[in-house]
Amino acid sequence: MNGLDEESLAPQTFLYGCTLEAGKEVTFSPEDHELEHQLDLKLACVDPSTKDELNLVEVEGQDAEGQKIKAALVSLKPSTLPSVCLGGFTITPPAVFRLKAGSGPIHLSGQHLVMMETEQSFDEDD
Amino acid sequence: MNGLDEESLAPQTFLYGCTLEAGKEVTFSPEDHELEHQLDLKLACVDPSTKDELNLVEVEGQDAEGQKIKAALVSLKPSTLPSVCLGGFTITPPAVFRLKAGSGPIHLSGQHLVMMETEQSFDEDD
Amino acid sequence: MNGLDEESLAPQTFLYGCTLEAGKEVTFSPEDHELEHQLDLKLACVDPSTKDELNLVEVEGQDAEGQKIKAALVSLKPSTLPSVCLGGFTITPPAVFRLKAGSGPIHLSGQHLVMMETEQSFDEDD
Amino acid sequence: MNGLDEESLAPQTFLYGCTLEAGKEVTFSPEDHELEHQLDLKLACVDPSTKDELNLVEVEGQDAEGQKIKAALVSLKPSTLPSVCLGGFTITPPAVFRLKAGSGPIHLSGQHLVMMETEQSFDEDD
Amino acid sequence: MNGLDEESLAPQTFLYGCTLEAGKEVTFSPEDHELEHQLDLKLACVDPSTKDELNLVEVEGQDAEGQKIKAALVSLKPSTLPSVCLGGFTITPPAVFRLKAGSGPIHLSGQHLVMMETEQSFDEDD
Numbered sequence: 262m263n264g265l266d267e268e269s270l271a272p273q274t275f276l277y278g279c280t281l282e283a284g285k286e287v288t289f290s291p292e293d294h295e296l297e298h299q300l301d302l303k304l305a306c307v308d309p310s311t312k313d314e315l316n317l318v319e320v321e322g323q324d325a326e327g328q329k330i331k332a333a334l335v336s337l338k339p340s341t342l343p344s345v346c347l348g349g350f351t352i353t354p355p356a357v358f359r360l361k362a363g364s365g366p367i368h369l370s371g372q373h374l375v376m377m378e379t380e381q382s383f384d385e386d387d
Numbered sequence: 388m389n390g391l392d393e394e395s396l397a398p399q400t401f402l403y404g405c406t407l408e409a410g411k412e413v414t415f416s417p418e419d420h421e422l423e424h425q426l427d428l429k430l431a432c433v434d435p436s437t438k439d440e441l442n443l444v445e446v447e448g449q450d451a452e453g454q455k456i457k458a459a460l461v462s463l464k465p466s467t468l469p470s471v472c473l474g475g476f477t478i479t480p481p482a483v484f485r486l487k488a489g490s491g492p493i494h495l496s497g498q499h500l501v502m503m504e505t506e507q508s509f510d511e512d513d
Numbered sequence: 514m515n516g517l518d519e520e521s522l523a524p525q526t527f528l529y530g531c532t533l534e535a536g537k538e539v540t541f542s543p544e545d546h547e548l549e550h551q552l553d554l555k556l557a558c559v560d561p562s563t564k565d566e567l568n569l570v571e572v573e574g575q576d577a578e579g580q581k582i583k584a585a586l587v588s589l590k591p592s593t594l595p596s597v598c599l600g601g602f603t604i605t606p607p608a609v610f611r612l613k614a615g616s617g618p619i620h621l622s623g624q625h626l627v628m629m630e631t632e633q634s635f636d637e638d639d
Numbered sequence: 640m641n642g643l644d645e646e647s648l649a650p651q652t653f654l655y656g657c658t659l660e661a662g663k664e665v666t667f668s669p670e671d672h673e674l675e676h677q678l679d680l681k682l683a684c685v686d687p688s689t690k691d692e693l694n695l696v697e698v699e700g701q702d703a704e705g706q707k708i709k710a711a712l713v714s715l716k717p718s719t720l721p722s723v724c725l726g727g728f729t730i731t732p733p734a735v736f737r738l739k740a741g742s743g744p745i746h747l748s749g750q751h752l753v754m755m756e757t758e759q760s761f762d763e764d765d
Numbered sequence: 766m767n768g769l770d771e772e773s774l775a776p777q778t779f780l781y782g783c784t785l786e787a788g789k790e791v792t793f794s795p796e797d798h799e800l801e802h803q804l805d806l807k808l809a810c811v812d813p814s815t816k817d818e819l820n821l822v823e824v825e826g827q828d829a830e831g832q833k834i835k836a837a838l839v840s841l842k843p844s845t846l847p848s849v850c851l852g853g854f855t856i857t858p859p860a861v862f863r864l865k866a867g868s869g870p871i872h873l874s875g876q877h878l879v880m881m882e883t884e885q886s887f888d889e890d891d
Binding site: 322 | 402496
């Protein structure tokens, strides 16, 4: 437990931001064996350079059966809805973000939470 | 309790996503007798292929009297409101999602929470 | 305490949905002397049949002085804003929902929470 | 402590609503020496009688240095954005709400939380 | 621990508000060695004087690797989306807010949380 006291089990909060463009996917996959990482997505927004078309953000992650799945997250269009609150969408790594439609750029932002790993072993696959 | 320590009672978070179309309903009903499942709905959004009409998402679940009910959840229209934050709408299985109006596709996404079952017995029907 | 263990003090979550129309108010007032009820309002949305006018939802409940008050909650218009996230607005019964303006239909949805009653006696009126 | 048990330290939730108009500010300042009050603002919305102009809601409260400050909270316009979710903006009294621009009426609603006062003394001014 | 009892470890909530304009960045960096500060951003909105162009708010902070990063937070345009709920975006100081596009003014508001510092030492840089 490396000298951590009880308080330090609370997650630490860092800033996260990335930008999606056509053909440019972003991976969230921190390499770490002692700490647990989570992404708490807060906002998606367009850029002044984003073309006026529907931009659909897709995230690829793992479902409860341990399978890789893709979920369509949010649609933005500069002239209709330039920003959307994502309501604290928790992403467990590894995850990949990409544009399923539109050419962006679309900005994603949120909080990168880092906490002490807790042993959890009740996988469905056991 | 299968060797789980206190920390492991915290829910594990997986990615959830589904797509609704006219005549294509989606059921959330994980088969599991040892683990408890919940869906934390975060976002609904349109697709580039969604026709410009009002799409109304309906969820069918169970009310506090143990009766099956349908609730109209969210309305989206590509030219007016292509995405809506659902604010972490907690769905207890079994539940069914479908389009009550419009032909979609409408994408739903959120977090699938899996936790140890807790014995709860204060049903109204007792 | 009816054999409930500590875990069962956590609230149970059920689906809630109602539809408001001109002249049709909806009451949330579960009759229960052993359990505590709360409504966690999540979303308001229009219907394909809703006329294109401003629909204003009003809730009537109790303020901190124990007086009955009316609060204007949310305004929706099909061509401008067909859905609004209510952010988990907690309603303590008894409460009444109605349209203060517009003829609807407007759909409200959320979570009906049921938990063990906790003795609370620090009323302002004491 | 007036016979309160541990459970009663949890806040009690009441309904809050007010309406702002040009020249009509609203004060949130419950007079109470034994209980602690907080406002959890949830929604702002326009009225059918609100003129089609930008209405900017301002709140006056206290910053972390103990100074009185004004913060511009939310902008609404009937034809563009008739309702905004405020995401549970916690207001510690005393606070004053007013329109910094526009003539309203603008409705604010939320939850008035009442809890037992906890002795807190780590003021920056000490 | 300066005579603080257990309850006083709970954060105290103050009002925060700032206004961004072209060339006018705002720093959130409270000087304090005994207390911990956080900003819980709640809303961004335009002013009646904001030009009708896309205004993009950028925040500069620290990522989980200890590097300085810039994240594009939210886009607002008076005629399209005059206000956006930021969903309680937690900012750990030091942070800088500025307009990456547009000339504003854009108002940011939220809660400034002050709490007792907890010793946390599991930095990635160790």
